[in-house]
Amino acid sequence: MIKMRDIIREGNHTLRAEAKPVKFPLSEADQKLARNMMEYLENSQDPELVKKYGLRAGVGLAAPQVDVSEQMAAVLVPSENEDDEPVFKDVIINPVIISHSVQPGALTEGEGCLSVDRDISGYVIRHDRITLRYYNMAGEQKKIRLKNYPAIVCQHEIDHLHGILFYDHINEANPFAADDDLVLIS
Template identity: 45%
Template sequence: MLTMKDIVRDPDPMLRTKVAEVEYIDEETVSELKEMREYLVNSQDPDTSEKYGLRPGVGLAAPQVGLNKRMLAIYMEGDEGEVLHDYMLINPKVKSHSVTETYLPGGEGCLSVDEEIPGLVHRYQRIRVTATDIHGESVEVKAKGMLAVVLQHELDHLDGIMFYDRIDDELPMEPKNGATPVE
């Protein structure tokens, strides 16, 4: 089971690495990706997260657990505990995105960044990603709103980009023209 001790912390150079494509989906890769997803599930369960000291997360990219692999997991629950989004993606690629942008009004956080960094992170409002699942099947994810933000945050990790790299130094809390907050 992954815990916070397994999460690579900023400024570890691993977080600035553009990670390698997964060439072969073997048992080890599937197991690693399932463990990443399991961390997210456990971190959102109040009892489990308290017991093991897990910071809640909705997305996790392989470099955040020290793996040089292009893969990520996203797990998001709704207010009633229903599963809204559950993805384990290998070699994800952006196929298209909107022109319009969005942002989280309170800014973004990251399991790999221990301190709060104030500022708006502008992301595409909608994004379409193709990837391979753990069974070797092609999948397509069409995302908008919060899922689009989380997906882009995790995709950035695969290219060594941190969320705070996208905060405007001059006007960190100023929405860009036309950008709307995530609803």
């Protein structure tokens, strides 16, 4: 089980490295890593387990965040209604954004990261809509269109696979600078 102590923090060189593509079929180690990352997200969205294990809530966790430099990330975007299926739940392996909107999007509250232990204010400007191609754990190629929050989450996790942290996208001179066409997502 992954806990907060297993998640590396900014300053660790793995977070700034270009991760290696994952080979198929998945090794036992990669299968276990994928399951453990998804389990962390599931546990981190359960208030009782958060309290019991001292977890920080998360909707995404990339392999580099647990010091494994591979192109793999778990994503679990819950629905607003607890009884509904998640909006998006999968382990994305060797993900590539194959198209995106011109229109930018950003979260009104900004972004956070399990590997960053400080609040950093500002709009993290990303694409509002993306088409994502990736492989799942079974090695099946998937293609999905995402918009708004799920698109932002996947872009955040894909950045981790390329050594980019969310605050790299914030305008240092004016953190809340925004074009008129920016879609602000609550």
